[in-house]
Amino acid sequence: MEASVIVQRYREVMDRIAAACRRANRDPAGVQLVCVTKTVEEPAIRAVVAAGGTLLGESRVQAGRRKREAMGDLAVTWHLIGHLQTNKARHAVQFFDCIHSVDSLRVAESVNQEAARAGRVVPVYIQVNVAGEESKFGAEWSGARALVAASREMRHLELAGLMTMAPYADDPESARPHFRALRQLRDALNAESPDRPALAGLSMGMTNDFEVAVEEGATIVRIGSALFAEA
Ligand SMILES: *Cc1c(COP(=O)(O)O)cnc(C)c1O
Numbered sequence: 485m486e487a488s489v490i491v492q493r494y495r496e497v498m499d500r501i502a503a504a505c506r507r508a509n510r511d512p513a514g515v516q517l518v519c520v521t522k523t524v525e526e527p528a529i530r531a532v533v534a535a536g537g538t539l540l541g542e543s544r545v546q547a548g549r550r551k552r553e554a555m556g557d558l559a560v561t562w563h564l565i566g567h568l569q570t571n572k573a574r575h576a577v578q579f580f581d582c583i584h585s586v587d588s589l590r591v592a593e594s595v596n597q598e599a600a601r602a603g604r605v606v607p608v609y610i611q612v613n614v615a616g617e618e619s620k621f622g623a624e625w626s627g628a629r630a631l632v633a634a635s636r637e638m639r640h641l642e643l644a645g646l647m648t649m650a651p652y653a654d655d656p657e658s659a660r661p662h663f664r665a666l667r668q669l670r671d672a673l674n675a676e677s678p679d680r681p682a683l684a685g686l687s688m689g690m691t692n693d694f695e696v697a698v699e700e701g702a703t704i705v706r707i708g709s710a711l712f713a714e715a
Pocket residue numbers: 520522543565566649690691692706707708709710
C-alpha cells in the first residue's frame with residue numbers, strides 16, 4: 485500500500501478515537517494507539533511512523549526482533565501483544581519495551597526473571613480471557629485476581645494494567661460487556677488494594693471494536709487492519 489494511504493488511514497483512526505472520546509467525555513490524550521504491524525514490513529512501518537505513530541505492536545517475538553533490528557533508527561516503542569512462550573521470555577525482554585500478554589503465573593515469573601537478569605523493570609499488562617473463550621489466551625476470570633496479586637510482588641514487573649481481546653463479532657456493540665467487565669475488574673482490584681500503586685491501564689480494542697473500547701475506558705488500543713489492510 486502507498487505511504488500516503490497509510491498516512492490517511494492513520495489520521496482517520498486518530499479522528500475516530502477522538503470522536504469516541506468526545507462521546508464518552510474523555511480526553512483523547514488518555515488513549516494511546518499501538519499500530520499493529522504484524523502483517524506488514526518496513527515501508528509500511530516507516531509510513532505509519534512518519535504519520536505520527538510511536539507505538540508498534542507485534543504478536544511474535546522473533547518477527548518483532550527482526551523488525552526492531554532493521555529499524556533501530558525509529559523513535560518508537562515496541563509492544564509484544566501476542567501469547568508469549570516462556571522459552572522466549574529472554575528475547576521478549578530484550579527486544580520489547582512493553583508486554584501486553586502476560587497470561588499465566590509461569591509467564592509472569594519468566595518475564596520477571598529475565599527482566600532481573602537484564603537489569604530492567606518491564607511494563608506488563610495481565611491478559612484476561614473475559615469471555616472465557618476456549619480459543620483465546622488470557623488468564624481465566626477466576627484466576628485473574630491471583631495473577632495480578634502475584635505479579636504485583638515481582639520487582640522487575642511494572643503492572644501497567646489489564647488487557648483483553650473481545651470475541652470477534654460483526655456487531656462491535658457485542659464487545660461492550662466484555663470491555664466493561666475488564667474496566668470493572670480493574671476498578672475493583674484498585675479499590676481492594678488502596679495501598680498499592682493503582683493499575684492504570686486498559687489495553688483493549690482492535691479494528692472492529694476500538695470505538696466501543698474507548699467509550700468503555702480503554703487507555704491503549706491495538707489496531708492493525710484499519711491502518712494496513714488492503715481495501
Ligand atoms: C492482530 C492483533 C490486533 C490487531 O487486530 P486488527 O483487527 O487487525 O486491528 C490487536 N491485538 C492483538 C492481540 C492482535 O493479535
